[in-house]
Amino acid sequence: MSVKHAVLGLVIERPGYGYELIQRLEQRIEGWRPSETAVYPALRSLRAEGMIRAREASADGAVVSAHRGVVWYEATEMGHDEFRAWVRAPTDLAPQRDPFWLKVAFASPEDLPWLVELARELESACLERMTELGEQGGPVEDLRRQDVEWREIGQAWLRRTEAAQLAVRIEAVQQIRAAMKRAIQRHEGRLGPVPAAPSSEPEPR
Amino acid sequence: MTLLALERVSKSHWRGRHEIVVLDAVSLEVEPGELVAIFGQRAAGKTTLLRIAAGIEAPDSGRVRFEGRELGSGRFRRLTGIHPHIGWVGRQGPFASGMRMLDHVALPLLRVVAAEEAERRATRALKRVGAGDLASARWHELSDAERTLVTIAHALVRDPALLLADDPTSGLGIEERETVLGLLRAIAEEQHMAVLATVPEVPDALRSHRVMSLGDGELIQAARRASGEVIAFPQRRDGRA
Numbered sequence: 001m002s003v004k005h006a007v008l009g010l011v012i013e014r015p016g017y018g019y020e021l022i023q024r025l026e027q028r029i030e031g032w033r034p035s036e037t038a039v040y041p042a043l044r045s046l047r048a049e050g051m052i053r054a055r056e057a058s059a060d061g062a063v064v065s066a067h068r069g070v071v072w073y074e075a076t077e078m079g080h081d082e083f084r085a086w087v088r089a090p091t092d093l094a095p096q097r098d099p100f101w102l103k104v105a106f107a108s109p110e111d112l113p114w115l116v117e118l119a120r121e122l123e124s125a126c127l128e129r130m131t132e133l134g135e136q137g138g139p140v141e142d143l144r145r146q147d148v149e150w151r152e153i154g155q156a157w158l159r160r161t162e163a164a165q166l167a168v169r170i171e172a173v174q175q176i177r178a179a180m181k182r183a184i185q186r187h188e189g190r191l192g193p194v195p196a197a198p199s200s201e202p203e204p205r
Numbered sequence: 206m207t208l209l210a211l212e213r214v215s216k217s218h219w220r221g222r223h224e225i226v227v228l229d230a231v232s233l234e235v236e237p238g239e240l241v242a243i244f245g246q247r248a249a250g251k252t253t254l255l256r257i258a259a260g261i262e263a264p265d266s267g268r269v270r271f272e273g274r275e276l277g278s279g280r281f282r283r284l285t286g287i288h289p290h291i292g293w294v295g296r297q298g299p300f301a302s303g304m305r306m307l308d309h310v311a312l313p314l315l316r317v318v319a320a321e322e323a324e325r326r327a328t329r330a331l332k333r334v335g336a337g338d339l340a341s342a343r344w345h346e347l348s349d350a351e352r353t354l355v356t357i358a359h360a361l362v363r364d365p366a367l368l369l370a371d372d373p374t375s376g377l378g379i380e381e382r383e384t385v386l387g388l389l390r391a392i393a394e395e396q397h398m399a400v401l402a403t404v405p406e407v408p409d410a411l412r413s414h415r416v417m418s419l420g421d422g423e424l425i426q427a428a429r430r431a432s433g434e435v436i437a438f439p440q441r442r443d444g445r446a
Binding site: 126128164174177178181 | 249414
């Protein structure tokens with residue numbers, strides 16, 4: 001999934017402007033940190049391709065004065081068509097992009113105490129994201145009502161799927177943390193104490 | 206005042222000469238009105254953590270404070286003798302298989318109030334969990350989901366301040382899980398009760414107010430921080446500066 005398609009999907013959902021779209025995107029989909037640097041170029045290129053067009057005001061026109069000078073975007077017919085084609089096109093398996101695992105794979109034993117700490121941070125971040133997801137939606141049983149729109153159901157499943165992926169990450173991180181702790185002990189046994197265990201001083205990044 | 210506080214609780218099991226660290230300096234606090242979920246795989250130590258929180262099992266080190274007082278370590282050896290302000294949701298059925306569910310739920314009260322009053326409160330507890338129609342059912346007639354609801358009613362009947370639920374969703378389907386967790390959340394919010402529940406799968410945790418994970422002896426909590434804030438690294442787990 002590209003930022004472009006995500007932005008197009010959001011604009012199809014309802015018209016919006018740059019900053020508002022960034023916020024909606026951040027709330028929905030974790031892990032991209034889709035900053036201005038990603039969303040604004042996507043908007044520009046979607047507009048250049050004729051997928052979206054600028055409009056003067058929000059859909060209901062009520063908040064115009066509060067957002068003077070802001071460019072609202074709505075999807076064109078072509079944008080709707082393109083998005084539909086993308087929805088129906090085959091999807092590749094997403095690659096593992098988390099740099100943590102790259103670090104783990106290439107770390108030396110001396111790095112492990114830091115990675116154990118990083119593993120804790122990562123797990124904690126997963127839990128925080130989980131809390132956010134929980135705050136975003138009601139229970140699945142509400143979604144069985146007849147009057148619920150598909151998009152609401154689909155997004156509830158997006159949340160549930162993300163939660164399931166977080167679960168897998170948490171389990172993996174717990175296991176690798178245990179493995180690293182064992183490796184540290186082995187390393188200590190062979191070479192004496194591990195040099196420079198994590199101190200309480202913030203490390204320069 | 207924090208309702209339940211575990212302070213650097215550690216516990217090891219011994220398997221022959223091998224020490225298995227189940228809990229490694231685990232600290233947590235639970236307040237009234239919140240449903241806190243602890244996620245962990247099987248054998249991660251979730252039940253041990255709950256048993257220690259209930260005062261059924263003693264930690265090797267660390268302290269458990271409940272309602273501001275130290276919970277006598279391992280004082281309540283059996284579930285039936287658990288602290289009166291703590292309700293335990295496990296998987297245990299009635300001790301006599303032919304019992305009506307109403308009597309099963311009323312049982313914890315019999316030493317406290319008259320039989321009639323116990324029955325009235327048990328009826329209320331069953332209704333509260335949406336199992337009012339199971340009053341005269343027997344345990345073997347119930348589905349897994351119904352058993353869970355009855356077990357929650359059984360724990361609720363004494364009006365506890367804290368509910369400890371040991372994997373209340375295990376063995377249930379997606380929608381039944383939602384029902385059980387939605388109920389626990391509603392109980393926490395409406396009755397201003399604290400609920401600490403362990404869950405075997407993370408999506409279950411979505412219904413809670415706070416999520417923690419237990420694995421490899423460590424309890425990890427969500428880092429609530431303002432967005433954009435840089436994490437001080439490396440950070441000490443024990444909170445020392």
